[in-house]
Amino acid sequence: MTIIEEKYNWARTNFSPNNPDTIVIHQALAPSCTAQDIHRWHLERGWMGIAYHYFIRKDGTIYRGRQEYHRGGHLLGDENSNTLGICLEGCYTDYGNLTEKTVPEAQIKALHELCDDICSRYKIVAIKRHDEYPSAKGKDCPGKYFPWERFLRERGIDVVSDAWKEKAVEFVKKFQQATGLTVDGMAGTQTNAKLDEVIKKWKEAPKDNAQAIKKAWNDFLNAIK
Numbered sequence: 001m002t003i004i005e006e007k008y009n010w011a012r013t014n015f016s017p018n019n020p021d022t023i024v025i026h027q028a029l030a031p032s033c034t035a036q037d038i039h040r041w042h043l044e045r046g047w048m049g050i051a052y053h054y055f056i057r058k059d060g061t062i063y064r065g066r067q068e069y070h071r072g073g074h075l076l077g078d079e080n081s082n083t084l085g086i087c088l089e090g091c092y093t094d095y096g097n098l099t100e101k102t103v104p105e106a107q108i109k110a111l112h113e114l115c116d117d118i119c120s121r122y123k124i125v126a127i128k129r130h131d132e133y134p135s136a137k138g139k140d141c142p143g144k145y146f147p148w149e150r151f152l153r154e155r156g157i158d159v160v161s162d163a164w165k166e167k168a169v170e171f172v173k174k175f176q177q178a179t180g181l182t183v184d185g186m187a188g189t190q191t192n193a194k195l196d197e198v199i200k201k202w203k204e205a206p207k208d209n210a211q212a213i214k215k216a217w218n219d220f221l222n223a224i225k
Helices: 035-044 105-121 148-154 162-178 189-203 210-223
Strands: 022-027 054-056 062-064 083-088 126-129
Touching (some): 022 105, 054 105, 062 105, 083 105, 105 148
Parallel strands (some): 022 126, 054 083
Antiparallel strands (some): 054 062
16 A cells, blocks of 8 residues: 655644544545645635545545644544544535546545554544534535445444434433433433433342332333334
8 A cells, every 4th residue: 555645835733643543534525636635625714734634536546634643624623633534535425416426446445455554553443434423413424425334344343224223313312201301312421321320220229129120121111112
């Protein structure tokens, strides 16, 4: 694997340090562009320069953006902490006449090779889509036409089906409703704390009423199925 080192004219160089443990995949939302194009677009937004750490063209050529030990700007604020951003040339979502429904195999192969290299040097705990982050809510990135589930399977990462995801969200909503929490379907801090509280009461119940509590818990589970 070869990484092409680009020279960038940075607006500022006071980068924050970065200790990567997560890889985040993006799309450029442009069918044809270069690393220098990305750099220029980000400068025009008033940013330091190219926000990603790597850029992969459709032919599989890999370009370096920011240094890995510099925090990126590909997410919002502290979401960037301990992440490495990889951007793919292309527009793999529905976007008028720019829409592309096929990701070149050379590009996917290069992405795998780059992830392999990164994972060999850091303790990477997750590979995520850009749109998994709160600041990207409602976006489609790296795009509906990027073969995400195939990519994860090829990396040996278990894939949760959309059907199971929907069941999980429905479970959380019913649990929140039953326990008086705000119903949003998200397992946030308050929801997790309430679930821990319920489970703790169940596990630590005195012998004299343990069966009653366990029955109540089972009844609750059956009620929200």
